Amino acid sequence: MKKVQRYSVQKVSGDGRCMFRALVKGMAFNKGIALSSREERDDADELRMAVKEIICGNGKERRQYEEALVAITVEESLKRYCQRIERPDFWGGESELLVLSKLCHQPIIVYIPEHEHTRGGWSSGFIPIAEYGSEFGKSSRNGKPRGVVRLLYSGKNHYDLLI
Numbered sequence: 774m775k776k777v778q779r780y781s782v783q784k785v786s787g788d789g790r791c792m793f794r795a796l797v798k799g800m801a802f803n804k805g806i807a808l809s810s811r812e813e814r815d816d817a818d819e820l821r822m823a824v825k826e827i828i829c830g831n832g833k834e835r836r837q838y839e840e841a842l843v844a845i846t847v848e849e850s851l852k853r854y855c856q857r858i859e860r861p862d863f864w865g866g867e868s869e870l871l872v873l874s875k876l877c878h879q880p881i882i883v884y885i886p887e888h889e890h891t892r893g894g895w896s897s898g899f900i901p902i903a904e905y906g907s908e909f910g911k912s913s914r915n916g917k918p919r920g921v922v923r924l925l926y927s928g929k930n931h932y933d934l935l936i
Contacts, residue, residue, distance in 0.1 A: 778884070779898050780935035782925055786810070789862030792869065792924065792932040793817035799922030799934050800879060821858060821865065824872045829855035838875065844868040864930055867903070874906025880921045881905040884935060885928065899925060899935060 783802075785795045797816035801808045808816065827834050828841065829851070835842065845854050845868045857863050874881045884899035909919045923935035 778901070780884075780923060780925075783934040783936055785931075785933045786814075787931050788814075789860075789864060790814070790817045790821065792865035793820045795924050795932045795934040796820060796873060796879075796881070796922055799924070799936075800877065802934070802936060803920035803922065818861065820873060820877075821861075821863060821869075823876060824865075824869050825855065825858045827872055827876065828868075829858070838872050841868040841871040844871065865932075870903075870905045870924075874909070878906065878909040878919060880907050880910035880919055881924060882921055883924045883926050883932075885926055899923075902926070 783795075783798065785791045785798060788794075794813050794817040797820060798808060798813055801816075827838055828845065842851070845851065848854075849857075870881055870883070873879065881904070882901050883903040883905075884901050887898040887900050910921055911918055925933045925935050927933065
C-alpha cells in the first residue's frame with residue numbers, strides 16, 4: 774500500500790503548457806522566488822524548447838535521453854513529435870519529464886489525487902505514481918540536495934503543483 778501524502782495544491786493555468794508551468798513554478802518556489810504569470814509562461818515555453826532542441830536536434834546529446842526517445846516513438850514518429858512540440862498548446866508528459874529532470878538536475882515526483890472514500894468523509898491526500906531524477910535529490914555541487922518538485926496529475930491531461 775502506497776503511503777498517502779498531504780500537500781496543498783497550487784493551481785496552474787490550463788493553457789496546454791501546464792506541466793511546464795507547474796515545473797518552473799515549483800523550481801522557482803524551491804529557490805524562494807515567486808514568478809509572475811508572464812514569467813511563468815515564458816519560462817515554461819523555454820523548457821519546452823529545451824526539450825525540442827535535445828530530442829529533435831541531431832546532436833550527440835540525444836543519445837543521453839534514450840528512455841525519453843523510446844517513450845516518444847512508441848506513440849508517434851519522431852518527425853511528427855518534433856512538429857507538435859513547437860506548438861504552445863503542446864502537452865508535456867512522461868517523456869518531457871524524463872528529459873527535464875536530467876537536463877535541470879531536478880528530482881520530480883508525480884502524484885495523483887487519492888479520492889478514496891474514508892470513514893468520516895473524503896480524504897484529500899496524494900499518492901506518488903512516478904519519480905524522475907531521484908539521483909539529483911541526494912546532493913548538488915554545493916553540497917545541498919535539490920528540492921523535489923511535486924506535480925499533481927489530475928488524469929484529465931492537466932498538471933498542478935503540490936507544495
